[in-house]
Amino acid sequence: WSLRMDHRFNDRWSLFGRYNDSDSTSGTRGRSGGGSVIRTTGARLYNLTGGLTWIASPSITNEFRANWGRNSARGWQRQDEFGGAIPVSSSSSLFGDFAPIEDTEFSFRAGAAQLSLGRSANMQQEQVNLVDTLSIAIGTHQVKFGGDFRRLAPTFDYAPYLEYTDFRNMANAISGNTNYIYLGRTAGPLHPRICNLSLFAQDTWRATGRLTLTYGLRWEVNPPPSERDDRGVPAVVSLNNFSTLALAPAGTSVYRTRYGNIAPRAGVAYRFSVSPSFATVLRGGMGV
Helix, strand or coil: EEEHHHHHHHHEEEEEEEEEEEEEHHHHHCCCHHEEEEEEEEEEEEEEEEEEEEEECCCEEEEEEEEEEEEEEEEEEEEEHHHHHCCCCCCCCCCCCCCCCCHHHEEEEECCCCEEEEEEEEEEEEEEEEEEEEEECCCCEEEEEEEEEECCCCEEEEEEEEEEEEEHHHHHHHCCCCEEEEEEEEECCEEEEEEEEEEEEEEEEEECCCCEEEEEEEEECCCEEEEECCCCCCCCCCCHHHHCCCCCCCCCCCCCCCCCEEEEEEEECCCCCCECCCCCEEEEECCC
């Protein structure tokens, strides 16, 4: 469902806001473990956006936009008694007392036969975005200045326990001759934090009735990501020499922030014909 509101205070000020909420769940049988296993995936999206427009004069306009969004996805697999199957119980010897099936991502394979149970992951992405653009008309020039700030706050929440067992065939499974066994434990949810800031200036110049030139600069800063609980990705040193590759001291940033990211843009549009019934426009552009 969604809801939108528009309000005009007067000839200079106007406001809008909208909210969206979308929830979806799907289940599929038989992907792993036969028809008794149901693989379920779910997703939910929230989105809230607001905007404020100010017309200072016939030649000056400012637009501000703010957005918050959250998108979550989750997946799990369970068994039922479909087709006379006997579901694996949580108290089965397949799972330890410390790792019930609800907290385990479990996979058992014997040749072509496979059984997968438990939850895989519960992921989430959250975003805050602020954008402001100031437009000024000066003669044949349309000048714009603006800024864009974005903050991403994802959550990586894998199953606390991982258990994968693989046999080359069913005979090996019966005799206990395994190809490999993988047991793992995750460190709990990770909460990275990623920010980005960019500023721009641009001019659109109608040089003649046929020729329009657009040019500008964009400056962008991308600080290294952090982690909410100070459990970020470890940095390394001597990346170009594997013989001396090593972990950097705790707290070292993954990379250094660059402050010289200047991105120029230029474009041209030329109209060959001004006939109202037939028009041809050539456009070109370049950027770094």
